[in-house]
Amino acid sequence: MENGLQDKIIKGVNSLFEAEKQFLHTLTSHQSTRGxxxxxxxxxxxxxxxxxxxxxxxxxxxxxISHLPGFSPVIGDYTNAINVVGSHKSKTKKGxxxxxxxxxxxxxxxxxxMWDTPPFEPRIDNGWMYGRGVGDMKAGLAANLFALxxxxxxxxxxxxxxxxxxxxxxxxTGNGALACLxxxxxxxxxxxxxxxxxxxxxxxxxxxxxQVQLRGIPVHVERADxxxxxxxxxxxxxxxxxxxxxxxxxxxxxxxxxxxxxxxLNLNVGKIEGGDWASSVPAWCTFDVRMAVFPGTDLKxxxxxxxxxxxxxxxxxxxxxxxxxKITYHGFQAEGYSLLEHIKPETKIAINTLxxxxxxxxxxxxxxxxxxxxxxxxxFGLYSDTPALxxxxxxxxxxxxxxxxxxxxxxxxxxxxxxxIAKWCELEAL
Ligand code: ZN
Numbered sequence: 474m475e476n477g478l479q480d481k482i483i484k485g486v487n488s489l490f491e492a493e494k495q496f497l498h499t500l501t502s503h504q505s506t507r508g509x510x511x512x513x514x515x516x517x518x519x520x521x522x523x524x525x526x527x528x529x530x531x532x533x534x535x536x537x538i539s540h541l542p543g544f545s546p547v548i549g550d551y552t553n554a555i556n557v558v559g560s561h562k563s564k565t566k567k568g569x570x571x572x573x574x575x576x577x578x579x580x581x582x583x584x585x586x587m588w589d590t591p592p593f594e595p596r597i598d599n600g601w602m603y604g605r606g607v608g609d610m611k612a613g614l615a616a617n618l619f620a621l622x623x624x625x626x627x628x629x630x631x632x633x634x635x636x637x638x639x640x641x642x643x644x645x646t647g648n649g650a651l652a653c654l655x656x657x658x659x660x661x662x663x664x665x666x667x668x669x670x671x672x673x674x675x676x677x678x679x680x681x682x683x684q685v686q687l688r689g690i691p692v693h694v695e696r697a698d699x700x701x702x703x704x705x706x707x708x709x710x711x712x713x714x715x716x717x718x719x720x721x722x723x724x725x726x727x728x729x730x731x732x733x734x735x736x737x738l739n740l741n742v743g744k745i746e747g748g749d750w751a752s753s754v755p756a757w758c759t760f761d762v763r764m765a766v767f768p769g770t771d772l773k774x775x776x777x778x779x780x781x782x783x784x785x786x787x788x789x790x791x792x793x794x795x796x797x798x799k800i801t802y803h804g805f806q807a808e809g810y811s812l813l814e815h816i817k818p819e820t821k822i823a824i825n826t827l828x829x830x831x832x833x834x835x836x837x838x839x840x841x842x843x844x845x846x847x848x849x850x851x852x853f854g855l856y857s858d859t860p861a862l863x864x865x866x867x868x869x870x871x872x873x874x875x876x877x878x879x880x881x882x883x884x885x886x887x888x889x890x891x892x893x894i895a896k897w898c899e900l901e902a903l
Contacts (some may be wrong), residue, residue, distance in 0.1 A: 474895055478600055479629065482895060485623030486888045493619040493887065494602070494880065496520065500611045501595040501604040510558045510641050514555045517577065517639045520618065521559030524625075526637065533641065533652040537733050541655060543856050545646035545682075545806045549647030555771040556649050559637040561621070561630065568633035568899030569819070570660035572648065573621075573890075574849060575614035575667075576643030577607030580872050587874040600876040601869075608878040610867025614639055616745045616883060620891035624900065631898035634820065636660060643849050645682075645804045649784070650849035654857050658823060662823040662897065663853040666865035666890065669842070671835065673827060674863035676811040676843035677731035677850060678737065679766040681775060682804035685710060685783065687747075687758045689796055701792045703758040704747045710798060713786035714740055714762065717778065721766075722800065728767035730811055730843045735889060739843050740763040765845065768809030776802065808818070812860065813841070820860040823897065830892035836886050864889070 503513035514530070522528045528896065533554040535853040538544055546708075557577075582605045590596055595604035603614075617637055622629065637659050640649030667674070687710075689701030717739035727797035731737040741763040748755030766775050780800055831839040850861035867882035 478826070478900070479892065479895070481627040482623050482891050483834070483888050485626035486619065486884060486891055489619055489622050489626060490884055493720050493883070495596070497594050497602060497607065497615040497883070501602070501607045502612065504593045505577050505579055505606065506581055507578050507642070507645060508553050511553050511555055513577050514557050514639060517614070517689060518557045521637065523556070524575045524622070526559030526561055526689045529560070529656070531556055531656070532648060538648060538651050538655050541651060541791060541856070543647065543651050544806070546646060546803045547648065548803050549563070549644055553595055554641045554649065556641060556652055557639045558653065561635040563631060563901060565632050566634065567901070568631065569635040569662065569897050570635065571631070571894060571898055572636045572638060572658060572660045572663040573617040573851065574638045574640065574665045575610050575617055576641070576649065576849065577614070577639045578641050578644050579609065580644050583874065584788055589875055591874070593788055597610060597880070600880050602880055603875055603877045605876055608668040608866070608876055609871045610667050610865065612868065612878040612883050613668065616666045616887040619887050620894055623891045625903065628836070629900040630903050631894055633898040634660065635894065635898060638850065647805070647849050647852060647871055650852040654852055659857060660859060661819055663850070663861040664890065664893065665848055665850055665861060665863045666886065667863050668865045668868035668878065669863055670867045670872060671831070671886060672840045672842040672852070672864070673824065674844050674848065675813050675841040676728070676768055677809060677847050677863070678845055679768065679770055679772065679809035680805040680807045681764050681766065681772060681779070681848045682761065682802065683779060684761050684801050684803060686799040686801070687793070687796065689754070689756050689792060694754055701796060702754050704755045706790065706792050706796070707747070707758045707760055709790050709793070710759070710783055710786050711742055713782050717782045718764070721755040728769065729733055731767065731811065734781050734843070734845070738767070739845060741762050741787050753762070760809060763805070764777050768811040768814065770809065772806055772808060805847070806837050808851055808855060810854045811859070812850070812854065812862065815854055815860050817860060818860065823860045823862055824894045827864060827889070829894050830889045830896060833892060834889045846886040
């Protein structure tokens with residue numbers, strides 16, 4: 474690509490940056506927690522159709538995807554699980570096609586008093602935009618959309634098909650991205666602009682969610698010695714899971730991509746409920762757990778190990794021996810994915826192309842970082858043989874309070890993605 478054209482695209486991002494920030498502000502004000510994504514998706518769909526893209530809006534249907542590899546058990550209902558895809562169809566198709574993916578769902582905001590300002594009333598302060606989901610990952614959706622706008626403002630369009638995807642369910646199952654595969658969206662590479670702090674995510678872990686239910690016999694607290702305290706019964710089980718976590722992180726089992734990471738596989742007891750009354754011995758307790766696994770781990774075997782761990786611990790406990798814990802899986806059954814192990818010529822070319830674009834915009838080398846989290850990249854990489862690059866802006870307090878994205882980083886990432894599209898897809902006249 475000639476330098477003049479490259480400059481034009483970079484300047485295009487700059488001249489549209491106020492509009493990009495406004496778009497991000499509006500998108501972040503939509504409270505798109507799981508099950509409530511509809512208005513945010515309507516907004517995305519209208520922005521796409523205003524720009525002349527072919528827009529596909531559909532309700533994810535469990536029946537269509539439940540038989541596919543990568544499917545995760547569903548939490549709640551899918552009445553409002555709407556995916557949106559905007560397609561650019563190239564006239565010449567001389568370049569490589571591309572999926573630009575992002576998720577619209579955001580995690581719950583938590584206690585409001587922990588936020589300095591309301592989480593769904595975004596604000597800009599000292600170069601950062603604040604709000605739930607602004608980093609994870611509405612800024613990424615903005616970067617994807619405005620990277621395409623910048624190319625158009627230079628008088629060009631990608632010379633290959635490009636699919637802009639805004640999907641649901643990334644934070645709990647990934648079934649939104651899976652539904653895009655099922656619907657037939659396929660390209661030579663995918664780019665997911667998750668908040669990776671301007672690094673390339675070289676590997677990601679798998680994630681398993683499970684729930685443990687304990688039931689006992691309720692009695693008055695004065696007879697607590699004869700009763701079964703379901704809340705206290707959870708403690709030895711959690712301790713046993715922590716021992717399992719420790720053994721899975723043992724050096725000898727470590728995936729090479731995580732060799733320098735001292736504790737890549739994190740267990741999280743993320744939610745616990747139990748009991749009904751301060752003076753009644755609790756008859757029930759339920760807790761939800763997230764556990765990570767390395768790329769290449771068979772999820773069935775990992776689940777078997779978790780169950781054995783819990784049942785063994787239960788057999789050593791007087792109450793649990795007679796009240797076996799019930800283990801159910803809902804949400805993530807996500808395999809790990811290592812981009813660097815995705816053996817395909819296109820993988821190398823895609824990485825090199827992103828490296829060049831990043832170098833041109835930032836002046837520094839693109840750093841490859843293995844993440845201890847999961848993303849939708851696994852669907853493209855594992856189940857569609859499509860190299861999936863995760864690359865996005867600097868952000869802080871993702872899933873926390875006062876979540877924020879750095880706006881100059883968003884500008885750079887938008888520029889990098891625009892150059893990546895121009896190089897990967899090549900360009901044709903509008
Ligand atoms: Zn995310």
